[in-house]
Amino acid sequence: MPELPEAETLCRQLRQTVIGAQVVQTEMHDWKLGEIRGLEGRRILSINRWGKRVEMVLDDGVTMSLHLRMTGRLLWQNGTGLPPHSRFVMSLPQGKIILIDSRRFATLSVQVGAGCVPSGIDPLVEDAPLGLTAMSRGRLSPVKSFLMDQRCVAGIGNIYACEVLHATQISPWRRTCDLSFSDWEMMAGAMRSVLSKAIVCRGTTISDWRDLFGEEGEYQKYLMVYGREGEPCLRCGGRITRRKLSGVGTYFCPSCQV
DNA sequence: CCCTATGTTCCCAA
């Protein structure tokens, strides 16, 4: 699933591919995405990310904002023909960017003027422990729900939440407000190491995810808990367990995560 | 064939 590292991978690959290019044409193949107009002739100035969201800034103050949700992906193509589940195409002089999304949850919008309003703590900023501590005050919900709440932490989804919690040896069910400042320092450190490694690996390919050039990510080779139900914990040898937490499958080691 | 699981975000209700 596209989370922060996957969105960041797309941003980096888009920057090296489409910066400065002029939009030749756009094609909409899914009414559910709404109408995307006014991009023809605009030049691509920059690519930004906030959390899991990818933004393309064009000239004349036009911004295209993309959220891939569950199965969305972007594909750079310079040949002809469209892959299955192609929903939107942006043609540039050197090739086209295709939005592919089998489950049709992805959202795309164009704003004139300001881009998205950032919310949630960026897990990679220098003073993340302070922000996390402040944000966590008084929250009774399990810490995993907090990590996955985009209004609290920007960019963490199920896979990386499971991995970060395993790295910190904290149970997904711990009450958010019970964590100390040093816990949040540890959490920020784990987020930084897990997410930056995943970015270098160009994301995690479990099933759908591919990078801009159609390549699988590599981080699935480094997963410590996600998808490893019944297998031994790579830290303590305990048995990895999967249990639902607020509706989603949560992988953890009951013997070293407390 | 049917049924379930998948995981993100929005919407609604308590």
Place this chain on the structure above:
DNA sequence: CTTGGGAACATAGG
């Protein structure tokens, strides 16, 4: 305000 459940959707697997 917080918290939790269901819906949106398509596909894979039992």
